[in-house]
Amino acid sequence: MIKLLSTDFDGTLINHGQKPPVVPELFVMLKELRAQGVHWAVNTGRTLWHLDEGLKKEFRFPIEPDFAIVEERDVFRRANDGGWEPFGDWNGQAARDHAEMFHLAEPLLAEVLAFLERLIGANAIHDHGRFIGAVTTTDADMDRLCVFLDKLRARLPLFSYQRNTIYVRFCHINYSKGTALGELASKLGIAREQVFAAGDHHNDLAMLDGRFAGFVMCPSNSCEEVKLTVRTAGGYLANGVASAGVVEAMRHFGLWKAGI
Template identity: 25%
Template sequence: MIKLIAVDIDGTLLNDQGQILPATIQAVKQATAAGKKVVLCTGRPLCGVTDYLKQLGLWQQADQYVISYNGSLIQTTNRVTLLSHQLQFNDYLDLLELAHQNKAAFSLLTPDCMYVEPEDVNEIILKEAATVSIELQQQSAAKMETLSDLVPVKGMVLDEPAKLDQLEKVMPAEFKQRFTVLRSQIDHLEFTHPLASKEYALQQLAKRLGIKPAEVMAIGDEKNDLGMLKTVGVGIAMGNAVPELQALADQITTDNNHNGVGEAIAKWQ
């Protein structure tokens, strides 16, 4: 019997209009009422999923959980951090230099804030901050170094796709060992701690809750969900998922515009 259901957000839980379908909300609430844990697993910060947690009846609870920043953080929905894989300040400086050498805009994210050099602010950064409901602060690297409470979790190069293509070509090989590097969108290149991944965080949360891998279901649509689907008892690809994920999945549900998550929960839990 499935005891934990891990659900990606963009392209999975949300339809193409960025909404959760009423049938999906009903399916999640029925699962949680039956004692199952439904855990949102996302590249977003916690502040970027608050509205969805409220709709699903999961917000502000000590025994409900979110895996955010692609596995960098595990938090309860009342904001207690259970696991945190952080970057170091020197990581920020090196990533900032790499981006600037390639004339690309870089931002550093903490659990609650996106920091960006004033000259790096562009439309993609503004859109990202608005999409995930995170505070945007314009700060120089010199000023950032004076912030004693800085908790860097993720670096992002947010710029034109051609610039990201070039940056990936010239990126030092050691960066791919030093960070988890993910091209999450055509104009998003992300850098997190090398241990940060959805699958590792999900494994740690399940272990903490005394849940076996065979008792976990995961639902996703993108390449960053591959590891998560590989390591659970039931891996579900959305009907709109990338071909690599559909090929790997145990089952394929309907797409994100037709209650794919709700149907998967009802059929395979």
């Protein structure tokens, strides 16, 4: 019935500041489902390196995902040597599309830098010399920045962004956790109705609106926009925090019945 799980990482699997940060039942569930042939993808804003750090060192997962969708865009699969390899030509196309978008957006990004200077404590984020995003000190400041970015988008529809709490990453309009998930499912020959997606924040909205996953959920710690999107899509709003909520949702949908 279910063939692919797409789970955000921070705030959805990981309950930061809680011990343990992941409920043991989640690992039992993932192991059982994978033994049944279900694929598991972590779909995160983290970089691939940062995700590996989280899985192996920071939170010591006893099980590793089959796929990693990172930076809300790039799709990797587990390689035979235990590392990661790009899955198909999606990442290459994404890189080309982003190079074009960043070139076209240069005048807009100059305005974003000027706007950031007016937000106390806000910082631009650069990667390999490219201005790729920003961080603010408060949610309210990020709200203001996103309103400004929305105005800029009207001038360049290719230009979009992914927000996660007080962080924002600029992106090409065609790339999100949702479209990357859709690409992965398509390549695997998995239908939307066989996909489960779980997330808690703005950058998860694109995979929670029902377009790419038939089963969508959010844990109780999710932001209001996510809760509204999941509710609108006919998904499940869990009572549990992070991974406890994910397990609860899987039971709610009848996708996992066993227990410890």
